[in-house]
Amino acid sequence: MAEKLFLEVVTPQKAIVSEEVEIVVAPGSEGEFGALKGHTTFLTSLKVGSLRYIDAGGKERYIFINGGFAEVLPDKVTILAESAEYRKDIDVERATKAKVRAEKRLANKAADTDLVRAEVALKRAMHRLRIKDIK
Ligand code: ATP
Numbered sequence: 001m002a003e004k005l006f007l008e009v010v011t012p013q014k015a016i017v018s019e020e021v022e023i024v025v026a027p028g029s030e031g032e033f034g035a036l037k038g039h040t041t042f043l044t045s046l047k048v049g050s051l052r053y054i055d056a057g058g059k060e061r062y063i064f065i066n067g068g069f070a071e072v073l074p075d076k077v078t079i080l081a082e083s084a085e086y087r088k089d090i091d092v093e094r095a096t097k098a099k100v101r102a103e104k105r106l107a108n109k110a111a112d113t114d115l116v117r118a119e120v121a122l123k124r125a126m127h128r129l130r131i132k133d134i135k
Helices: 092-108 115-133
Strands: 005-010 015-028 031-035 042-055 060-073 076-081 084-086
Touching (some): 092 115
Antiparallel strands (some): 015 031, 042 060, 060 076
């Protein structure tokens, strides 16, 4: 059996994950990266996307990550995210509404619309819905 490493995912509101895992795959700003026990130390920022890991029981878990930072140590990965949710906690209706809202803002291009903000909101909503869709 693979040696385990410790995973912590925290947001300003709460700790989402704090457990031993076999592998973590996270959305680094320079590309997705995987970490197993013994990985060299590094620090990276994260983009909006999904983090997945295999827990101590061998089950694959998915978490939405709204950007942040990751610290990878040989025996521990710490993720500081602006917000994050387990797949089961993603509210599809809320994400769908956020997606429609952002799409409307982007389509209307009103003078007072912050397009970058609308694009990021759309990205968050689409990632949430994508994670929810994983079979
Ligand atoms: P909304 O426009 O619906 O608020 P958002 O993308 O702007 O969405 P965030 O700023 O990413 O929201 O998150 C604010 C808080 O709401 C966080 O605690 C986040 O976990 C939670 N949250 C946002 N959207 C969802 C969702 N679809 N399901 C579950 N929790 C959500």
